[in-house]
Amino acid sequence: MCKGQVEPAPHASGVGPKSLPNPSTGSANPAASLPALWGYLQPALDHIVRSPTNNLTKAPSIEVSYHMGIHTAVYNYFTAQSDSGGPPATRALPSIPFQHNDRNKPSGTDLYEQLDRYYAEAAEEVFFGAPHDDSSLIHYLLPCFSRYSAGAQSVNRLLNYVNRHYVKRAVDEDKGWLRLADVFDAVAKTIQEDDTRDKIQQRLKERRSEELKRWGYYDDAPADVLAQAEACAEAASPLDRVVPLSSLALRRFRSEVIDPLLAIPKSKNGKKKKPPAPPEKPAVPKGRLARAVKELLEMENEDVDEKRRLAGELAILLRTVGIRIDHPLRKKLDRFLAQGAST
Template identity: 65%
Template sequence: MGIHTAVYNYFTSRSTEVQYAPPPSPKGKGTTAQSGMDLYQQLDDYLGNAAHEVLLGTPHDDSTLVHYLIPCFNRYAAGARSVHRLLNYVNRHYVKRAVDEDRGWLRLNDVLDAVAKTITEGDNREKISQRLKERRTEELRKWGYVDGGSAELLAQAESYAEAASPPDRVVPLLSLAYRRFRIDCIEPLLAIPKVKKKGGKNKRPPPSNGDKSPGPKGRLARSVKELLESKGGDEDERRRLANELAMCLRTCGVRADHPLRKRLDKFLVSEQ
């Protein structure tokens, strides 16, 4: 409860400062725009450090990587949900205002070019606003939203899109946590490492298992390959791990067209 009280006191004291502060500058760099930014950044750093600790603890054996990552992510996600609830003042007093100020996951400039191509000379403000809304819905469809879907489906798709956004975008704390897990843990495991040879040129390292076939190069991709192609074992456990990893990648903002997500989705469909 100490951290909850600290955050509450932070925002109530800042609200008093803002009440008696001079108006913000035209560039939006006044007290109102800055209130909460430092706390938000500290939370971002904290979540990033927690995700990086998971990365540092990964086993050297790729065959056990998925088995390690799933429970680590589940514990991280449980902690992230607690932070999201406990520090809801940050969402209410800073994140909401930042989104209203066009600093959220989808900004006007992100969609302006596409919308501008469809605007005609006779369009009024209402029509332009509708086109911007349609462009946002188009983005959310990439994350599973369907036209006429429920409010829960909309919120879920938006949370995935928030987690997939660049680190300079202000998003709710839960999405912030998932974005940090993607950036500081998942993406390094998906990366294809390169080693330097004597000529100064980079080359990909040989397979760790001595197999001459190229196969996937990223650590997580190699682990998934071994999981899905291994003979024998518990089929229900294999499917559970594949399903939870697919959910982890989606939740953290790994896009649907990523090769690893496509492979997991294909496997899960074929096993139905």
């Protein structure tokens, strides 16, 4: 996808790869089983998410016939599951780590979980391709994230039937990013004996709004601000929460790329390293990304506008993948950007 890429081409817009044609399946039915469906889907996913391209903000396309074929195959697969009461029996393929089917799970669960594993592997490629030099890390991450997120948005549109059929139902069943149990204790404290069901529902709605305000939502905000705040909250959610496919991909970028880069490395005895620091100087940040940010912000020979661009794009990245506003690195970037805006 962008292995080894360190110096980005921020505004490159050259000709990308050609649209991927519809692969021949012969007499095989892509909707017959999960391995069959995945074998049909994966070339499109790899092309959209992983293939090299000069335009990092636009994912490579697939031909219209392939797009329609995927929509039909996914629709037929979900329909077959609904009619039979569960996933059809499948045989794992050697190259795909399919898990055993659970016929008690709602239809679409197996495909959703397979997509989650796919994004985890794609994000791991970004992590393992990161340069060892901290000074190059931010220059590597930003174009990689732009490419990855563009692909994720394209797949989200391609497989929107999964969102409409599986994700929406799961959220309605209280399996989404914010569950009743998450807010029940806080809401329960405000419930009065004479409260009606409508009043309780209103308190739950207010509690949800409070959560979204942590991600940029505000009262009477337009729909796009609400959608963006909810996408950030979804990306910040635990891995067991069901979220739309675009947020699923962003959450995996957080869990497989950003969280490890934020983590403080452990010493050989299993304890976090605490190197001695002179009393007059603060301790050097331990996590790789924190070190990279510190180095960026303290570079004297870096162009000020370029430094602000990199800091601003990284701040957006962290927010988008679900790093909370009170995280020390987000606060550090926000302070730097605020200082620049006031001068």
